[in-house]
Each structure stands twice: as C-alpha cells, then as structure tokens.
Amino acid sequence: MNPSRSAPGPSAAGASRATVRVTFLGGLGDVGRNCTVVECDGRLLVIDFGVMFGDPAIMPGVQHVLPDMGWLASRARDVVGLVVTHGHEDHLGGVPHFLRTIEVPLYGSALTMALAEHKVTEARLEDRTSFNVIEDGERRRIGPFDVEAVPITHSVPQSLCIVLHTPVGALVHTGDFKIDESPVDGRLTDLERLRVLGDEGIALLMADSTNADRPGRTASETRIGATLRRLFSERPDRRLVVSCFASHLHRVQQVCDAAVAQRRVVVPAGRSMVNNVRIARGLGLLDVSQNCLFGVEQLDTFDPAEVCVICTGSQGEPGSALAQIAAGAHSQITPGPDDTVILSSHPIPGNERAVFRMVSRLARSGAEVIHDGHEQVHTSGHAQRDELRELHQACRPRWFVPIEGEFHMLARHAQLARELGMDAERVLTLTDGAQITLTGSDLRVGAGVPAPYHYVDGTLEDPDAGVIEERLALTAGYVHVTVVLDRHGRLAAPPDIATRGWLDMTKHRDVVKALTGEVARAAERHHNTARSRHDTDEIERAVRRAAGRFIGTRTRRRPAISAAVISLD
Missing domain, CATH: 3.40.50.10710 (Metallo-hydrolase/oxidoreductase)
Incomplete structure (x- = not known):
C-alpha cells in the first residue's frame, strides 16, 4: 500500500454542488470506542477506531466494546484509510479488529504508528495494512481527502488534531486534547494555525467534550x-x-x-x-x-x-x-x-x-x-471549559458537533458553544449512528446508521445482546426443574429442583418444597386441560412459567429458569 503524499487544495469550482457526509460510529454518549467516518466523492476516511472497557456490572464477561463494523463492512471497498489521532486505547485499541474486516493503510504520528504496528504485529495482521507517519503540520492526500495534521497537546505524546480540507470547507476533528502551556516535551497546541483556519472558514468543528463539565483549566502535566x-x-x-x-x-x-x-x-x-x-x-x-x-x-x-x-x-x-x-x-x-x-x-x-x-x-x-484524592499525582489530558473557550474562539466554526464523552458532557459542551454566540441550530448534540451531510453552507441530519455495541469476549467477538442478557440473568442464580411423566402423561415422581446461586436449599427447604408443589400442580393442570398430554414442549413452557411466577412472588428474585420434561412412553 503506497498512498500518495501530494496535497492540492480543494477546487472552488463546483464547491456548491459538493457534499461531505460525516457518520459517527462511536464516542457520542460513552467514554471510549471513538470512531468518526467522513465521506467525500464516494470514498470513506475513518478517524480512530477505539475500544471501550466493558462494565462488569452490566456486561459480564466482556473485555472490550468496539464500534459496530456492520455499516463500514458494507462499504469496505470505499474505505481509503484509517487515521489515528493518538495512541490511547479508546482511539487505537480496536485497530486489529478493524483490519480483520477491512484491509486499509493506517496514518498517524510516529509514536501512534509504532504503537499500532506493535498491536497489529501481535495480531499477525501486518500484511493487511501499511504504517504511514504524518509529521506535525504536514498535509497529505489520502484518496480524495486533503488531510492536515495540527499538533495538539494531550497526555500521550504526538497527539494530532486532524483537519480535512474539503470542497465544503475545513472539517476539524480535535481528537483528545488540552491546552497545556508548559507540556513536558515542549510541544504546544498550535492555536495559531487553528486561528488561521478559522479566518479561512471552518465548516465543522468536532471537539473533545470529556471535561466540558469542569470549570477553569486543566493543570499542566x-x-x-x-x-x-x-x-x-x-x-x-x-x-x-x-x-x-x-x-x-x-x-x-x-x-x-x-x-x-x-x-x-x-x-x-x-x-x-x-x-x-x-x-x-x-x-x-x-x-x-x-x-x-x-x-x-x-x-x-x-x-x-x-x-x-x-x-x-x-x-x-x-x-x-x-x-x-x-x-x-x-x-x-x-x-x-x-x-x-x-x-x-x-x-x-x-x-x-x-x-x-x-x-x-x-x-x-x-x-x-x-492517589489523587490525597495528592496531585494526576492531571487530566482533556480540556476544561476555559480551554474549550479558547478552541472555539480560535476556530469560529459554522457548525459544531461535540464528540468524545458521555451525553451529559456533550450537552454541556454544546451549551458552552451557544454561550459563546453560536446559533442554537448550528450546534448539534448527536448520538452514535448519527449521520450529517454538508452541502455548501447547509447541513442536514440524516436518518443515521445502526451503531450497536460490538462486544469482545476473550478470543470471541460479538456475543449478541441476548447472550449478555442471559449472563445478567444468571447473576440472580439458576433454577432447573425436571418433570418425569408416565405413559398416561401424569407425574411419575415428584418434580426435581436443582439450583445454583439462587438459595441455600438446606436452609430454605420450605421454599424448595413449596416450589416443588407449585410445579407439580402446573403439570397436573396441563394434564387435565391439554389436547395432547404428551406435548412435552408445552408442558416445559407451563412448568417454566409456574416456577417463574412462584420464585418472583416468594423470593423477589429473578434467576434464570430452565425445565426438562421426560416422558416414559
């Protein structure tokens, strides 16, 4: 893969007819799994493909959550590159998963590409990509995209603000950033370049919202x-x-x-x-x-x-x-x-x-x-409200979409933009899957695309939501009921109850005995009313429903319940 390095500016002719579409596949409503896709001339450029760590309270067994690849996979032939803004897992960590589906060159700073190469090589996917370093201030042609890398300060070195020069104007994607006036490596956020771009006209600003709730400035590293x-x-x-x-x-x-x-x-x-x-x-x-x-x-x-x-x-x-x-x-x-x-x-x-x-x-x-509750042993890598004001005052965009944060963070960042004088209709608080189209000076919000969570569970990818729901049900325990029927469809023996994690069967014999009786009565009722007394599937459903009603009413618990009906025909 040998991407071109030329970077001609956009042609003014035909700009009014051109359209640019932006699709947000992650990072709008969660901290993590950041992914933005920009489309121009039928080609797609992906910015970041990160992971979000699974919350064991609601996603048991899930190590990572990724942006969903369904829509992207359907457009795989149109993807010309993946630009990674910096080397944090929530922006870079999903790259090996991405490359398993779409073969595409990678772009980023020298450190980001070195970290990406290590991950990709470990996954044995290096033959599906190339690692292309973009220097601070460089402009690079990637397919139809004129990409500029503006240096920006964050907690990982060589973070980049990505600027796309398009026929409808510049699109600015900050990635994660802060405005640190005394960074460890002396590399400052290039606010002057952003001011120049603002003077020239920024069509759309997409900016980090992680600390939009916090007043003042983030302490220097x-x-x-x-x-x-x-x-x-x-x-x-x-x-x-x-x-x-x-x-x-x-x-x-x-x-x-x-x-x-x-x-x-x-x-x-x-x-x-x-x-x-x-x-x-x-x-x-x-x-x-x-x-x-x-x-x-x-x-x-x-x-x-x-x-x-x-x-x-x-x-x-x-x-x-x-x-x-x-x-x-x-x-x-x-x-x-x-x-x-x-x-x-x-x-x-x-x-x-x-x-x-x-x-x-x-x-x-x-x-x-x-820890940081005792001493100042940590500072954030994300801009607080005073720094966000500086960004907005430098960029002065026509349109603004807050990105990278939980929804309340996006909402606060949107509020800040309005406080700074942006018209309310030009500030868009969106969620994952949102799709916007810029045409000349206009912007339209489309129907969007599916953007569900894509789960990674050990070496297995994408257990569906039903599997996760079943795991959550198992946290309340598990009850299995076995019913044996004679050749006449009547109980051949009392139902057998087996449990794991629901209750102590020795300590609560009375509950187990009462459940056994309720299940037996349900089986008998079915025998007396059913058209076919040997329909084991129907008896299983009746037994499961009876057990569920009893357990919910008696114990206020909702364990997973299964049933087996054995016929001695």
Whole structure:
C-alpha cells in the first residue's frame, strides 16, 4: 500500500454542488470506542477506531466494546484509510479488529504508528495494512481527502488534531486534547494555525467534550512531576511503586526523572508498560538511560530503597501488574509495610469499584497508598471549559458537533458553544449512528446508521445482546426443574429442583418444597386441560412459567429458569 503524499487544495469550482457526509460510529454518549467516518466523492476516511472497557456490572464477561463494523463492512471497498489521532486505547485499541474486516493503510504520528504496528504485529495482521507517519503540520492526500495534521497537546505524546480540507470547507476533528502551556516535551497546541483556519472558514468543528463539565483549566502535566519529586524525596527508605497508563509517556518520563534523581533504578512491570518504554526510547520520546532500567526478575538484586517500579493497572484491570501485586499473585513483587504505592491516575467512570477494591487490598498488606484524592499525582489530558473557550474562539466554526464523552458532557459542551454566540441550530448534540451531510453552507441530519455495541469476549467477538442478557440473568442464580411423566402423561415422581446461586436449599427447604408443589400442580393442570398430554414442549413452557411466577412472588428474585420434561412412553 503506497498512498500518495501530494496535497492540492480543494477546487472552488463546483464547491456548491459538493457534499461531505460525516457518520459517527462511536464516542457520542460513552467514554471510549471513538470512531468518526467522513465521506467525500464516494470514498470513506475513518478517524480512530477505539475500544471501550466493558462494565462488569452490566456486561459480564466482556473485555472490550468496539464500534459496530456492520455499516463500514458494507462499504469496505470505499474505505481509503484509517487515521489515528493518538495512541490511547479508546482511539487505537480496536485497530486489529478493524483490519480483520477491512484491509486499509493506517496514518498517524510516529509514536501512534509504532504503537499500532506493535498491536497489529501481535495480531499477525501486518500484511493487511501499511504504517504511514504524518509529521506535525504536514498535509497529505489520502484518496480524495486533503488531510492536515495540527499538533495538539494531550497526555500521550504526538497527539494530532486532524483537519480535512474539503470542497465544503475545513472539517476539524480535535481528537483528545488540552491546552497545556508548559507540556513536558515542549510541544504546544498550535492555536495559531487553528486561528488561521478559522479566518479561512471552518465548516465543522468536532471537539473533545470529556471535561466540558469542569470549570477553569486543566493543570499542566509538569505540576505532576513536581509532586512526584517531593513524594519520592520524603520516602528515601521505601520501595516505590507507581502505576499509570502505559501510553501516558509524559507521566512515565516524570516518574523516571524523579527516580533517577534519587539514584533509584526503574523497573517497568506489565507487558504494555515494558513494550511502550521500549518503543518510546527507540523513538527518542523517553529520555532514560538503559543503565537505569531493569527487569522485574532482577528486583532481588537491589535494596527496596533503591527501586522504583512503574507498572500498569491503575484502573484495577484484571490481570494487570498492579492488580496482581495487590492480590499477592505477582511472581516478583509482594506488597508490604515498606512499600509506597502511587496511583498516578483517576478512575475512568465505571472503574471506581475495581480501583478502590484494589486500593483496599494494598492497604491490608500494610503498604502506603497514595492517589489523587490525597495528592496531585494526576492531571487530566482533556480540556476544561476555559480551554474549550479558547478552541472555539480560535476556530469560529459554522457548525459544531461535540464528540468524545458521555451525553451529559456533550450537552454541556454544546451549551458552552451557544454561550459563546453560536446559533442554537448550528450546534448539534448527536448520538452514535448519527449521520450529517454538508452541502455548501447547509447541513442536514440524516436518518443515521445502526451503531450497536460490538462486544469482545476473550478470543470471541460479538456475543449478541441476548447472550449478555442471559449472563445478567444468571447473576440472580439458576433454577432447573425436571418433570418425569408416565405413559398416561401424569407425574411419575415428584418434580426435581436443582439450583445454583439462587438459595441455600438446606436452609430454605420450605421454599424448595413449596416450589416443588407449585410445579407439580402446573403439570397436573396441563394434564387435565391439554389436547395432547404428551406435548412435552408445552408442558416445559407451563412448568417454566409456574416456577417463574412462584420464585418472583416468594423470593423477589429473578434467576434464570430452565425445565426438562421426560416422558416414559
């Protein structure tokens, strides 16, 4: 795959006849699974294809949720590329799944492409794509699309704001961003370029809404480094364990800097942390000497006060390094009273219970645990309201669609745009599956496309919603009723009740006995009224209904119920 690198500007002739369609397949109503598709001249350009972590309370067994591929798969031949704005899982994590269905070149910054290549190679899909680096400020022709990469600040290096120069005007997709005036790497959000684009005319702005509820400005990432240096210096005799996202390389850099300043060795733990440290060092994006880096298998050669472990698992993810450490299941790291564990993160909505369960386990081990409720050990990578104002004032778009957030975040961002003077009808608060068409200066909201959740369950993809509902039903327990009929269609023996997770059958014999009687009466009623007394399917349905009514009324529980009818004909 050898995409063209030329980038001619759009022709003014015929612009009034041109149309550009934008379809939102994810990220409008949830934090995660971000995906936007832009169509021009019958070709599709996809921006991001991320994952959302499954909520075990409502999606038991689901590891990830992806944007649905149904509509995209039906247009597979029209897709000319997938541009990834940055290297976070909610924008990049679904790329291997995407490539299994659609063979297409990938585009993004050097770090984003290196992270994508690692994922794709692990999935053995590298023959289905190419990895194309777009530099800051570069314009690149991808099919009919004139794509410009504007540098923007986020918590992962080399994040990009994607600008599409189209016959109807510029479309600006911010990806995740903040306006950090003192970033760790010195790479600033290019507001001046966005102002120039605003002067030229931005048709549509699509902007990150994650912190649209929060007033003021997001604290600079460099402030976290100062906190870490202080905490480290106050604990010279303790082993330090710091957990953060493996892709949060600005944070990793500051942890390494604080550790090296104290003459500690840095020990990456967790597969993604080890891989990302290696990748970032190879690209020159992480400045830490190889002499300071050691593997977890070498921990025993150092005094605990000489060690700083940096690991994955800040969200309490099952199987992550910190989750294993907290559970006492890590092969090399056992927490204890001489340890300080710093969670350099904030729980993603829905992860709070898992995070604080892990914190409690660490505390029970005697370890000191510090999180952002105690100290400023984390700052967001997302713009708050003052920064969003700066973005809008720079861009001054004709139309605005808030993206990337739960619906209340989108609504607050839309409210901010109206407060800044945009006409209410030009601010569109949409949901997944929405489809808009821009024609000249007009915009039309279409019927949309299906955009259901696409579940990933271990190595299996897309268990349907019915399977998830069945799993949820099983959380209330399971009851199986067996009825044996003689050759006349009457009960040959009392019904047998077997349960799992519903109740203690020894403690509640009276309930089980009453259920047995209710099922027996239902079977007898069917025998007395049925046209065919050997219709086992009908008897099963009657028995199931009777059991369900009894259990719901008597126990106020709704376990999964099954029935088997055996005829001795």
